[in-house]
Amino acid sequence: MKKLLAAAIILAMWLIMMPLGSFLLDPGLLILIGLLIVYIARRLLGQQVKEQIFIPLLAAVTLVIFYWGSLSLYFNQPYVDFLHRFAALFPLIGESPSGFNFMLCSGIFNCPYITPQEAPFYVHLAGGFIFATYPLWLYLGIRLGCRLMPHSYS
Numbered sequence: 001m002k003k004l005l006a007a008a009i010i011l012a013m014w015l016i017m018m019p020l021g022s023f024l025l026d027p028g029l030l031i032l033i034g035l036l037i038v039y040i041a042r043r044l045l046g047q048q049v050k051e052q053i054f055i056p057l058l059a060a061v062t063l064v065i066f067y068w069g070s071l072s073l074y075f076n077q078p079y080v081d082f083l084h085r086f087a088a089l090f091p092l093i094g095e096s097p098s099g100f101n102f103m104l105c106s107g108i109f110n111c112p113y114i115t116p117q118e119a120p121f122y123v124h125l126a127g128g129f130i131f132a133t134y135p136l137w138l139y140l141g142i143r144l145g146c147r148l149m150p151h152s153y154s
Contacts, residue, residue: 003044022087022106023130026070027137033062034141035148042149059138066134073099074127076115103127 037058041051072080076099084102088095094107098114104123105111113119 003046004048006044022070022073022103023127024106024108025093026066026130026134030062030066030134030137031141031144034059034138034143035145037062038142038145038149042145042151055142059142062138063135067131070103070131070134074103074116076100 037055040058041049041054045054069080069083073083080099084096084099084107087093087102088107092108096102096105096107096111100116100119101111101114104113104119104127113123116124
């Protein structure tokens with residue numbers, strides 16, 4: 001029962017970390033979430049879940065949520081304005097005037113672009129490249145978790 005409660009708490013933390021994402025923060029968050037997914041699958045739920053299904057399922061859900069949130073922020077969708085405002089509540093992350101600005105600078109650096117229309121093409125090209133690396137970061141986190149937490153058949 002304790003392990004189920006711990007898994008539920010970690011999954012809640014996983015959901016809370018989602019809005020913190022920006023191009024500067026997402027790689028680290030995706031690696032951390034990959035580690036958490038393996039920890040939940042191997043250490044907390046172990047025999048209760050089939051790892052070959054559970055890990056890819058949580059990885060897919062993670063990528064869908066990250067892409068939904070990040071692309072929505074990148075294109076300044078009004079329904080996700082709360083994400084960059086919520087992220088500003090955490091230490092080291094400053095306020096940003098828009099989701100696009102937050103995706104580029106995380107509220108840490110001064111960025112001159114408020115909307116995607118203001119940014120030159122190379123900014124969008126770099127953004128597209130970074131978006132394309134999201135599965136890689138999550139995969140690296142999962143691989144690291146598998147190496148750090150070998151199967152325990154107790």
